[in-house]
Amino acid sequence: MxxxxxxxxxxxxxxxxxxxxxxxxxxxxxxxxxxxxxxxxxxxxxxxxxxxxxxxxxxxxxxxxxxxxxxxxxxxxxxxxxxxxxxxxxxxxxxxxxxxxxxxxxxxxxxxxxxxxxxxxxxxxxxxxxxxxxxxxxxxxxxxxxxxxxxxxxxxxxxxxxxxQKTSWGNLKSFLGKHIQKIVETDVSMAEKKERFEQRVNRSTKKVLEDSNLEKFIDLIRKNYVTNLRNDDCTVDFGLPNYEDIFLKMMFKIGLNGDKDNLxxxxxxxxxxxxxxxxxxxxxxxxxxxxxxxxxxxxxxxxxxxxxxxxxxxxxxxxxxxxxxxxxxxxxxxxxxxxxxxxxxxxRLEMDEKNQTVKKYNNVAEFNYEEVDEDTGEVINYSRYNEFIKTIEPNLNRMLFSRKVILVEGPNDVLVYKYAIKQKVLQFIADDATIENKEQYADAYMNFENISIVCHHGKGTANYLIELCKHFSIDYFVINDWDFDEADLLISEVAGFSTLADLKADTIYIASDKKAMITTNWNLINASGIDNIHFNVKKLETVIGYSSIDKSSIAIWELLNSGSFEFDEQLFPEKLETFIGLRNDKEAEELEEE
Structure with missing residues (x-):
């Protein structure tokens, strides 16, 4: 074997x-x-x-x-x-x-x-x-x-x-040709039949050619060739290839729908x-x-x-x-x-900043995620099949084939941030005379940079997707609703606790009637890292000035294209600009120093 x-x-x-x-x-x-x-x-x-x-x-x-x-x-x-x-x-x-x-x-x-x-x-x-x-x-x-x-x-x-068929150098290039040749060379049964096969082929060929115009044509070729070679008594044979090559001259033919006559x-x-x-x-x-x-x-x-x-x-x-x-x-x-x-x-491979191939993921160990859902007490698994089908299964594949991933909460977030990113790109390239069709460039910017926007549909799932990004070494940026008014709870207050136990021991947690929401937000900050996350306060609709509670995508789209819509740091932070490549590292460092 x-x-x-x-x-x-x-x-x-x-x-x-x-x-x-x-x-x-x-x-x-x-x-x-x-x-x-x-x-x-x-x-x-x-x-x-x-x-x-x-x-x-x-x-x-x-x-x-x-x-x-x-x-x-x-x-x-x-x-x-x-x-x-x-x-x-x-x-x-x-x-x-x-x-x-x-x-x-x-x-x-x-x-x-x-x-x-x-x-x-x-x-x-x-x-x-x-x-x-x-x-x-x-x-x-x-x-x-x-x-x-x-x-x-x-x-x-x-x-x-x-x-x-072999190349002019006598080599086989295709895997199929090489395999057929190997079968012929190693098959004992075929080897035993070789001599008998060659004899029968020679007899059959001579019988078919006998007294034919083709035979006369071949004889004329031989006569002239002998003369051209100064009467060298050579032999000219017109027949099948060598035994080992016969099977490489054959071809596969297909008869569709049971047709055996028209191959x-x-x-x-x-x-x-x-x-x-x-x-x-x-x-x-x-x-x-x-x-x-x-x-x-x-x-x-x-x-x-x-x-x-x-x-x-x-x-x-x-x-x-x-x-x-x-x-x-x-x-x-x-x-x-x-x-x-x-x-x-x-x-999984990527190109790094030095324009060379790097291994981003190659791990033969098991992937374990131990985050437990606050409400059900379950680890995210197949028992929550709806969540898997809606979010994890399709998005994991997209993440693996992307260079960077932006995780957003819902469909309207996808709508708004795709629009906002396009506008930011247009601003970024406004003075670049080398780009002729700026509208097209901005439309295709995320595709060209291989950045995907993934909708996670919930903070619990966001935590899981963050862990997957870490596991596969995928660069990520998270955008979520804060779900609190700024007057009620500041992001900096929650982010300041190094452990969940410290947070739960503090009065902002003890006095709150929304403890689960505070815990969820802290878990999200802790999982992503404060530099990789942005919260819309209180929610996306608040930030973009959409007052209705219906969350209509059509109405939001009309708002975005109304001509009066503007967005600022509250919706599109500078760290998101850096993440998608519209602000270089030096500019980001200077902003941090300021």
Whole structure:
């Protein structure tokens, strides 16, 4: 039984990766796929390519890397990749030598300070020197990749992944072609039939060509070729490819709706249809390798699929492979391709202020949240299913794919703050002559900056979402109603207590008939941190001057667009401007000093 699994990988100075980032993968007990998420250009593909290079799925030679692969295109930033894997020991095709990928595989690039002199992958059994005082090289790793079931599929180029013919260099690029070739080379039953098959094919070919115009045409070619070669008595044969290549010249054909007579080559269909065919191929590979433990590496498998099929692919194919013990690692932009309640297999990437890829989340431990609801005494869980469906389930996915999150209380808060942010952006860019369509720029500002506004529908849920933001290292800003008039209770009074016990011992709590509300507000301040939260006093409607109690979104929208609406620090604090990038850190520091 062949077995291959990645334990960890460390990357530095490779393309978008600058400072060293290390990633740990769950062990074999974890029966779920591993998703690499992040917005565009955060390094997902670079992480995937690092795995492919380290395992030599993508062959590494002297000319593999150029200056474009060095971080910031700086020759001093030599790329480094270190992968740790565990595998079985397999006997090679010669029946003598052994293949073994257990150990450490690292990229070794040599430069003279000006040019790249060479690159290779070194494999070590351990980092300790061997008994001879030399590197403990794992010689069994050289050329070992082909003896294990490692499948890489780039769903962006799905049609290329089903092309089984060799390139002009005699190489196979598609995962399907490589797998078919491996089956042909290792199938004992087919090998026994090879000679008989070739004899029958030759007899049949000669019989068909006999006394035909094609045979006469081939004879004329031979006669002229012999003359051109100065009467070299050569042989010209027109027949099928070599036995091993015959199966790579074949193609899959599909008959729709039970039609067996009108078969259409699979590459004539659309990309989405081909993606579903590739699903079936992947499933067949897993079903035919019941004793093996494979490694599947996928680049954005949701490409070309409707969201219902994305979820189907995740639950049926990706989870199905993992449940059988295979390791599945894939990049994705789709919230349909992850399990928001099981994130041990989640890796989240971002770009930091130095414009380099950083690991924002990679935690194989359980996520525990112990906040207890004041009214029910329950931890927020599936027993409060309505709250989950309304708030946590959809928003968690959005949060994972965002760089920053603004948590607001209700739908009208979303309405007002989207409007206010647009107006702030328009003010910010008013004198910027480089922006031609300022209205469009302001409309798309939050999308471009990858900032989401999430409606949490309640302070208890807000606490939970704050903890999730902390858990996944997502930058957040919270906006809530204070629910007290300023004359009754100041925010600074509640925020000044370091513990809830101290607050409850104070007269502002003891004398109040709204103790639960005070506790809720303190919990929210404590969870978020005072710099990450803004309260509207007494509530949003009070701050924007909406006097009706109906909370009509249409009426509020009309108020916003009335021409007389203005907003100030009470609605839009300077720390929110800083959070969304309309005020730089230096300006924020100067304001704090003032």
């Amino acid at each position: 062949s077995r291959i699994r990645i334990n960890s990988i460390e990357i530095m100075n490779y393309r978008s990766f600058g400072d060293s980032q290390d990633f740990v993968f769950p062990n074999a007990d974890y029966k779920k796929p591993i998703a690499i998420v992040g917005y565009n250009n955060t390094g997902k593909t670079n992480l995937m390519n690092s795995i492919l290079f380290a395992l030599q799925v993508n062959f590494v030679s002297k000319d593999t890397f150029t200056i474009n692969d060095f971080h910031n295109r700086n020759i001093d930033n030599v790329p480094g990749i270190l992968l740790n894997a565990i595998s079985s020991v397999e006997t090679k095709f010669d029946g003598v030598k052994q293949a073994n990928l257990t150990g450490h595989h690292f990229l070794n690039i040599l430069t003279d300070g000006d040019v790249i002199e060479g690159s290779s992958i070194k494999s070590l059994n351990s980092f300790e020197l061997n008994e001879y005082g030399k590197e403990d090289l794992n010689y069994q790793a050289f050329g070992a990749t082909r003896y294990f079931n490692i499948f890489y599929i780039n769903f962006h180029n799905i049609k290329e992944e089903i092309v089984t 259409v080559p699979i590459d004539h269909f659309g990309d989405g249809y081909i993606s579903m065919f590739v699903m079936a191929v992947i499933q067949a590979i897993a079903e035919s390798n019941t004793d093996d433990r494979c490694l599947f590496l996928f680049e954005e498998p949701e490409s070309f699929l409707h969201e219902n099929h994305q979820e189907y692919f995740y639950k049926t194919v990706l989870c199905g492979l993992s449940e059988k013990g295979h390791q599945v690692i894939y990049t994705t932009h789709s919230d349909k391709m992850i399990d928001p309640f099981d994130t041990k297999g989640l890796i």
